[in-house]
Amino acid sequence: MKQKKQNALSVLLEYAGSHRRLTLLGLGLSAVSMVCSMIPYLCIWLAARDLIAVAPDWTQAQSVTDYGWIAFAFAVGGILIYFLGLMCTHLAAFRTAANIRKQGMAHVMQAPLGYFDANASGLIRSKLDAAAADTETLLAHNLADIVGTITLFLAMLVLMFVFDWRMGAACLLAAVISILAMCSMMGGKNAALMAEYQAAQDRMTKSGTEYVRGIPVVKIFQQTVYSFKAFQQAIEDYSAKAEHYQGDVCRVPQSINLTFTEGAFLFLVPVVLFLAHGALASGDYAGFVTNFAFYAVFSAIISTALAKIMFAASGMMLADTALGRIQPVMDAPTLAVPEHPQTPKDNRVVFRDVSFTYDGAQSPALSHVSFTAEPGETVALVGPSGGGKTTAASLIPRFWDADTGTVEVGGMDVRQLDPHVLMEQVAFVFQNNRLFKASILENVRAARPDASREQVLAALEAAQCGDILEKLPQGLDTVIGTEGTYLSGGEAQRIALARAILKDAPIVVLDEATAFADPENEALIQKAFARLTKDRTVIMIAHRLSTVVGADKILVLEGGRVTEQGTHGELITAGGLYTRMWADYNQAIQWKMESGKEER
Ligand SMILES: Nc1ncnc2c1ncn2[C@@H]1O[C@H](COP(=O)(O)OP(=O)(O)OP(=O)(O)O)[C@@H](O)[C@H]1O
Missing domain, CATH: 1.20.1560.10 (ABC transporter type 1, transmembrane domain)
Incomplete structure (x- = not known):
């Protein structure tokens, strides 16, 4: 340059x-x-x-x-x-x-x-x-x-x-x-x-x-x-x-x-x-x-x-x-593109001894992280704030490349895949959903430009967006962000889920944060999650432990390291950080229920 x-x-x-x-x-x-x-x-x-x-x-x-x-x-x-x-x-x-x-x-x-x-x-x-x-x-x-x-x-x-x-x-x-x-x-x-x-x-x-x-x-x-x-x-x-x-x-x-x-x-x-x-x-x-x-x-x-x-x-x-x-x-860094791109064989996601440090950071965000998500499995990433969950999920679609170790999709190092093929393989829903100032139709269709109006409607339906379309003046053709048509955080998240559903990618990287959602929205979002993740390989950043109980594998990330790994049952018996997190979570639920009763 x-x-x-x-x-x-x-x-x-x-x-x-x-x-x-x-x-x-x-x-x-x-x-x-x-x-x-x-x-x-x-x-x-x-x-x-x-x-x-x-x-x-x-x-x-x-x-x-x-x-x-x-x-x-x-x-x-x-x-x-x-x-x-x-x-x-x-x-x-x-x-x-x-x-x-x-x-x-x-x-x-x-x-x-x-x-x-x-x-x-x-x-x-x-x-x-x-x-x-x-x-x-x-x-x-x-x-x-x-x-x-x-x-x-x-x-x-x-x-x-x-x-x-x-x-x-x-x-x-x-x-x-x-x-x-x-x-x-x-x-x-x-x-x-x-x-x-x-x-x-x-x-x-x-x-x-x-x-x-x-x-x-x-x-x-x-x-x-x-x-x-x-x-x-x-x-x-x-x-x-x-x-x-x-x-x-x-x-x-x-x-x-x-x-x-x-x-x-x-x-x-x-x-x-x-x-x-x-x-x-x-x-x-x-x-x-x-x-x-x-x-x-x-x-x-x-x-x-x-x-x-x-x-x-x-x-x-x-x-x-x-x-x-x-x-x-x-001078912005560029993504290295392989000369002879490989094709992923299946939907398996593997981390092999992955370490990564952000530019200018003092300590690594991930240190020697290894795990496998078999095709169709759900792997949940849990742990304290700053533990490295978002960073780990970001390495799959190559937001960044690992410093050492390899991230593999379908048996191939993600760096050896054609970036377009990798993008076709993976759908992501992150916390800050980026919706354009365009119609709902265009926003959802961004995932698959050749999708028909009916396919977009079906994806919106699957993402529980029926109520949103009903209240908008021009339904599917309403332009977001104009003439008072603003969406709440929870509604925007459901539209983003519809986009991911329409993409129909075999691997889903999901940040399940429902921070914006009221109870009604949250229930709808959970249904949309279930629809999106069905029969796919899922890497889920979980913030509330209730959503991870059924996961095939739970990884506890602490200070960039995997400190515990197993199913919910296995981790509860292990008596480590996950057990304490589970106890805290249940106590919080208990308090919520008790204070709810008192209010009544
Ligand atoms: N863009 C960035 N540049 C530098 N450091 C970063 C960046 N993003 C995250 N970090 C640091 O990397 C570490 C891991 O952050 P990460 O966001 O992956 O954690 P997390 O487990 O997802 O946290 P949370 O649950 O709060 O979202 C933290 O120490 C954080 O400060």
Whole structure:
């Protein structure tokens, strides 16, 4: 992938792909147009020289008209070439921006599913969009201006010394001072200060976002704005850094820069006065005045060129920042796809000595986990919070890949299966059911796009969703999340179960959390679970022990390790953690029943 050290321009040209040449052509045309725009000035100088030479008999200055036409031709030609260049850079910029979006999305599509848990898809898209838009401006406008201005500057350097090097040097001196002042603001130890200032700005933006996200919590707990210390701290930190950088560091160089950018002729006047005596003595006073006129006009172009360079440099920084923001997206891990994919033989799920540690975590989430779920068996994962149940279930559909050991489906390492085949084999229902802002029909059909309306209805029926369809205004075609058609957590879970039922996959990975459900919903969800898991291999993350009693095998996961394993009966006799959990569970049920009686 793209190296961080590369500068923004080479990274952008890589993204431009086949439009790289169009970009370069646009930049070349911009440079040519700038050279063309210089010719009229040259013509003015030549015409002035000829006029002064024949003065006061102007009729002898035959060449002046020719110079006029040449100047006109180059001025118009320069403008046309400039627009042609802009067309090329715009076209290339649109294509490059499209490539950034496409390549970004294509890369993210290869990321393991677990990547999306930590990186919201909306955020990924907005990062890519913002970066594409910023780089579009750079490629379409700023870059052409940078190249044009540099060419202008080089051409000016040549011209400066063609007529009278002393006047040229006087004009240039102002530009050199201005550039040195600019460099001192951005280079050396000030570069570190500028980086700190920008980092403080980033921190402020981030904590601002966190603050806005947390507003509901602030309101619920009646906290004041100051309760968000991090945000306040970030604002104060940014303000101190901004004041220091803009005030203490930039004030003097910025004043020097502006003075000499706007006053490029400052040194020209004294130098001309100094040289005037010599010119009078040599007798070429006419040539001297012509040269002075030329440099006086030219010094104004220097100011414009310097201002353009500063503007273009800020565009370059913007593109650099934008590319820096999408770098993490482009660096997202990708799921390794086998060269010669294997086919699963049956519905058996096996964990062989599996260990896994999350990126950046201190301790493993799973350590040497081994178990087998035979075809048609139900294996329940139980244990304390943080024990590793969700992580174990996530390794089956390759949300992540095991660090060591193997996870097998149908006798094959999941890494050796074609990801599409693996997805066809496994249906999952996790706690955070993702329903799209689309109709119920489309939401359920996402599992099997070729399913008929009747098949979708049958799956919804099996998932006990009849009551949901009845109350929705357009039934199956109601779009979720619009016009007040919101679903409760329990209802959303039943729709997600219908999706899994429609998928009809031989292996089901199920998080049976019924946290959102009221008793009525819970009963319906249990029925839907029973329908979904019938005759399939089931790996179930169980939160309430009542649902695991009938499981073929129960694994107790504690601190990432399987500490107990067996049927309900076997584990109860073993007298370990499961026995204590069972006792606690029964006590809780007892309390519930007793308090229910008292209320009555
Ligand atoms: N995305 C993640 N990045 C880093 N660590 C994680 C991540 N997800 C989980 N963990 C850590 O891995 C360990 C196992 O978590 P896991 O969610 O698998 O446990 P669990 O048994 O499913 O818990 P619960 O019953 O509360 O859902 C925990 O220590 C948790 O903090």
